[in-house]
Amino acid sequence: MTRLVLDDRFDAPALDLDRWVPHYLPQWSTPELTAARYDLGPDGLRLRVDADQRAWHPDEPGVRVSSLQTATFSGPAGSERGSHRHRPGLRVVTPEPTRLLCTPTGGRAEATLRMRPDPTAMLAFWLAGTEVDDPTDAGVLCAVELFGHAIRPGESDVNVGVEAHHDPRLQDDMATLTLPLDATQWHTYGVEWSARAPGIRFTVDDRVVRVVDQQVAYPLLLFVDLFDLTDGGPLDPSLYPKTGDVRRVRVWSER
Structure with a gap:
């Protein structure tokens, strides 16, 4: 049995900092x-990457990010301890x-999202281990x-699955699914686990699209991310801002 622990429609005048770390x-x-x-507006949250925005980390010059997370x-x-050590060398x-x-x-966690057909942008909804109690x-x-x-007329590719990172109990199991949906319109993407x-x-719009036979049994934080992924060279300001829209995020917890 689960209980609803987060339901944000992003319809308040300001972001709720008791729910999100921007x-x-x-x-x-x-x-x-x-x-x-x-930005917050009638359609909810719009994440932006602007032309003057710098890379999120000096070692990743082609990666600009606007993200919210819940922990x-x-x-x-100088230490290597911290949530989501997604590559070697992070300190x-x-x-x-x-x-x-x-x-x-x-x-269960779900996000209602809308994405533009932009060649360098990616909108993601992830859950990652906090690593507070155990770095694995x-x-x-x-x-x-x-x-x-x-994103193409009448269909879109969506990536879903599991990434092990530093968890020896898991195996990487990601898949790209071609689904008959227009990702420039609102759709609800979810994951259920125990x-x-x-x-x-x-799930997509409450329909199961993939099942992975693995188990995660530790606390996970949420990320809603907009990435701009380039080669790190000069940018064309006329192609900015990059945007991705979030209308609602809901989470039900077993505990």
Whole structure:
């Protein structure tokens, strides 16, 4: 049995900072580089990457991000402890307090999203292990990745699945599904899982599109991310801002 623990329609005058941290992995970089750019309006949350926005990390010059997340955690400056160590070599630059705003260990999470057909942009909804208690609690449930270049008339490619990262109990199991949907319109992408039994279900508009026979049994934080993925060279300002829309996020927890 689950209970609703988060339901945000992004219809308030300001972002609810008791629910969201408006930064992308702030422990691995500096606040001015990790801060999200966004607007709130009649359709909810619009994440933006602007032409003057710098890469989120000096070692990833082609990656600009505007992201919200529901927890932070890190060790001291210079350490390797922190949530979502997605690549080797990351060390804490800005120590973060442990803030666990919404970190379910099982249940269901869903986001209603809309994406533009932009060749360098990607909108994602992920859940990742907080790693607070154990650095191997690091798996990722990818509820959806929407790449702008993979949106076509009458169909869109969506990436869903599991990434193990530093969790030896998991195996990478990602898939690209071609679905008969227009990702430039609103659709709800979800993931259901349990800490008590294997079986991770990925859904689109309440329809199961994939099942992965693995199990995650530790707290996960949510990410809603807009990425601009380039070669790191000069940008054409006329192609900005990049945008991705979020109308609603809901989470039900087993606990």
